Amino acid sequence: MSQPLLFYALSLLAIVGAVGLLMFKHPMNAAMSFAVTLIALAGLYGLLSATLVFAIQLIVYAGAIMSLILFIIMFLNIQPDDLPDESGYWYYLAGGAAALTPLALLLLYGINSLSVTSTPEAPPGFGTIKEVGVVLFTDWLLPFEIVSILLLVALVGAVVLAGKREGGND
Amino acid sequence: MADLLALLPLIVTTAAAIVVMLVAGFSLFGREVMALLTTGLFMFCFFVQAATLVSMPFFPYQQTFGSMLAVSPFSGVAGLIILACGGFSALASQTYFGHNKGYVPEFYAMLLFAACGMLLLTMAAELITLFIALEIMSLAVYVLVGADRERLLRAEAVLKYLMLGAFSGGFFVMGAMFVYGGLGTTSFAGISRVLAESGLFTSPLATAGFLLILICFLFKIAAVPFHAWVVDVYDGAPLPVTGFMATAVKTAVFCALVNLLLTDGSLLSVWRDILWYLCVVTLFTGNLIALGQTNIKRMLAASGIVHSGYLLIAIISADVTGASRTVIGFYLAAYALATLGIFSALSTLSGNDEKRISFADFNGLAKVHPYSAAMITVFLLSMAGIPPTAGFMAKFYIITAAFSAGQLVLGVLGLISTILSIYYYVRLIAAMYFTTPEDDFAITGLALAPAGTAVLAVAVFGFSLYPLGW
Numbered sequence: 356m357s358q359p360l361l362f363y364a365l366s367l368l369a370i371v372g373a374v375g376l377l378m379f380k381h382p383m384n385a386a387m388s389f390a391v392t393l394i395a396l397a398g399l400y401g402l403l404s405a406t407l408v409f410a411i412q413l414i415v416y417a418g419a420i421m422s423l424i425l426f427i428i429m430f431l432n433i434q435p436d437d438l439p440d441e442s443g444y445w446y447y448l449a450g451g452a453a454a455l456t457p458l459a460l461l462l463l464y465g466i467n468s469l470s471v472t473s474t475p476e477a478p479p480g481f482g483t484i485k486e487v488g489v490v491l492f493t494d495w496l497l498p499f500e501i502v503s504i505l506l507l508v509a510l511v512g513a514v515v516l517a518g519k520r521e522g523g524n525d
Numbered sequence: 526m527a528d529l530l531a532l533l534p535l536i537v538t539t540a541a542a543i544v545v546m547l548v549a550g551f552s553l554f555g556r557e558v559m560a561l562l563t564t565g566l567f568m569f570c571f572f573v574q575a576a577t578l579v580s581m582p583f584f585p586y587q588q589t590f591g592s593m594l595a596v597s598p599f600s601g602v603a604g605l606i607i608l609a610c611g612g613f614s615a616l617a618s619q620t621y622f623g624h625n626k627g628y629v630p631e632f633y634a635m636l637l638f639a640a641c642g643m644l645l646l647t648m649a650a651e652l653i654t655l656f657i658a659l660e661i662m663s664l665a666v667y668v669l670v671g672a673d674r675e676r677l678l679r680a681e682a683v684l685k686y687l688m689l690g691a692f693s694g695g696f697f698v699m700g701a702m703f704v705y706g707g708l709g710t711t712s713f714a715g716i717s718r719v720l721a722e723s724g725l726f727t728s729p730l731a732t733a734g735f736l737l738i739l740i741c742f743l744f745k746i747a748a749v750p751f752h753a754w755v756v757d758v759y760d761g762a763p764l765p766v767t768g769f770m771a772t773a774v775k776t777a778v779f780c781a782l783v784n785l786l787l788t789d790g791s792l793l794s795v796w797r798d799i800l801w802y803l804c805v806v807t808l809f810t811g812n813l814i815a816l817g818q819t820n821i822k823r824m825l826a827a828s829g830i831v832h833s834g835y836l837l838i839a840i841i842s843a844d845v846t847g848a849s850r851t852v853i854g855f856y857l858a859a860y861a862l863a864t865l866g867i868f869s870a871l872s873t874l875s876g877n878d879e880k881r882i883s884f885a886d887f888n889g890l891a892k893v894h895p896y897s898a899a900m901i902t903v904f905l906l907s908m909a910g911i912p913p914t915a916g917f918m919a920k921f922y923i924i925t926a927a928f929s930a931g932q933l934v935l936g937v938l939g940l941i942s943t944i945l946s947i948y949y950y951v952r953l954i955a956a957m958y959f960t961t962p963e964d965d966f967a968i969t970g971l972a973l974a975p976a977g978t979a980v981l982a983v984a985v986f987g988f989s990l991y992p993l994g995w
Contacts, residue, residue, distance in 0.1 A: 465730035
């Protein structure tokens with residue numbers, strides 16, 4: 356019975372966090388607001404009995420990635436003077452919202468078309484580490500493996516773009 | 526075993542990328558040897574791809590790894606184009622970095638990694654695999670664009686490309702999620718099976734999802750109205766990278782788009798009308814942007830938009846049979862030859878820090894370097910679609926396909942766009958031939974790019990003779 360209530364509460368929290376990310380002027384406040392969204396999303400995954408994704412969302416996104424973002428913001432030591440001039444901010448926001456309204460309406464229409472009643476109950480063991488692992492290493496082995504190439508490219512790319520360079524160009 | 530054999534080009538390219546990455550990491554070779562090594566590896570991968578393509582003349586739409594990948598003659602040909610683009614870009618880079626700063630050894634590893642992502646993209650037959658392949662390619666290309674940290678122009682280009690590319694990737698993931706929500710599957714085969722049973726419009730969620738996926742593709746091929754990034758990014762990237770982006774990236778993304786849209790006839794028939802309008806807008810907006818440019822790189826970027834428009838004509842007039850894929854493959858190859866050729870020539874002629882890059886900088890080139898000017902002329906004529914070049918045959922096939930598919934208006938609009946485009950191509954030819962030289966066009970250092978340029982110039986003529994079997 357509490358499930359719909361929890362769902363609405365968590366969804367509201369996620370949306371409030373996302374709006375805060377856009378609205379706060381200082382990056383630190385925006386990042387903290389983003390953390391609220393990530394944690395609320397973890398709660399939503401939990402409601403869907405996706406236990407592994409719930410844990411990963413908390414540990415990796417709300418934990419590791421958020422602290423990396425915070426580290427970077429603190430590293431840059433942003434003062435109020437460094438922030439860009441945002442005088443036309445509301446106009447841009449209004450324009451963007453107006454431009455995206457048709458798309459948002461289409462997506463809402465699409466989601467509303469899903470029949471809620473026919474959704475089957477999750478089978479036992481759904482979303483546990485074992486079940487996800489079995490699916491990942493059988494049906495989804497290829498995408499799982501090519502992610503390693505993606506990570507390799509990202510790693511080398513980060514070194515090229517940010518790494519220390521020695522003297523000349525040759 | 527046959528499945529693995531079909532994947533051999535991908536495996537070899539990935540291995541080559543890792544080898545070059547290790548060689549770059551240990552700084553074993555200098556700048557020249559790295560370029561030669563990379564070119565050699567690209568040639569080797571090209572021959573592996575060609576051998577795979579020839580030795581399996583009949584591909585029964587092979588399903589590998591739980592239908593995540595599918596190898597077809599079309600993906601094989603796209604792979605050939607991509608690997609050839611990589612090889613010629615490596616040749617051009619060798620010359621380019623002879624008189625430009627910003628060389629890092631990892632540049633060549635990234636070139637191979639990008640090709641590896643593109644090969645995956647051409648074979649992907651499932652939305653999540655497709656997304657990962659798209660990101661491998663995009664990440665590698667971002668690094669290629671921004672590897673030179675000294676110049677602000679590069680930083681601007683990479684920031685714009687990275688931000689907008691990330692957005693379009695987000696659109697794709699969201700679209701894939703909606704498609705899965707609506708149809709219960711992400712594999713192309715599964716999607717076409719569900720669509721055959723129930724039709725697309727029974728699931729608004731999947732319709733919205735396909736729209737988001739289409740937005741991502743249109744962004745990557747720089748179709749109007751998602752073209753705003755292309756001129757600045759192409760302008761900001763180093764010349765060989767611009768050539769690589771304009772040809773290989775476009776080939777890979779078009780191959781993936783065709784694979785998705787032509788899996789099943791109904792998917793294309795739904796989007797045909799929308800694509801029709803987008804295609805017309807793309808053709809003429811691209812021409813308008815190109816007409817106003819004074820910088821050759823920006824003009825070529827804008828003309829890339831127009832060429833995306835021609836390829837969209839081919840997609841719109843396509844049916845599910847193989848013939849339309851042949852036309853698209855031919856156009857991609859012809860366009861790649863001419864574009865790579867001109868970027869290869871520019872890599873040689875642009876001089877230190879890309880100082881010669883506007884139309885006026887090339888005034889009177891024909892009197893100083895007659896052969897270079899002649900080759901640039903050949904490439905420009907091919908892009909404009911003047912016979913007897915490959916570009917003419919490619920445009921001829923596409924317009925014929927449009928007429929035979931009943932798209933008369935689109936075919937005529939394509940012809941008008943071709944006539945418009947002749948102006949900005951011929952403008953450079955006129956500058957090269959009918960003005961007096963102000964510059965001595967001094968070129969420093971031994972260079973491999975002219976060899977590549979010459980090969981491409983011959984290929985532009987040779988390829989136009991290639992018979993298309995239909």
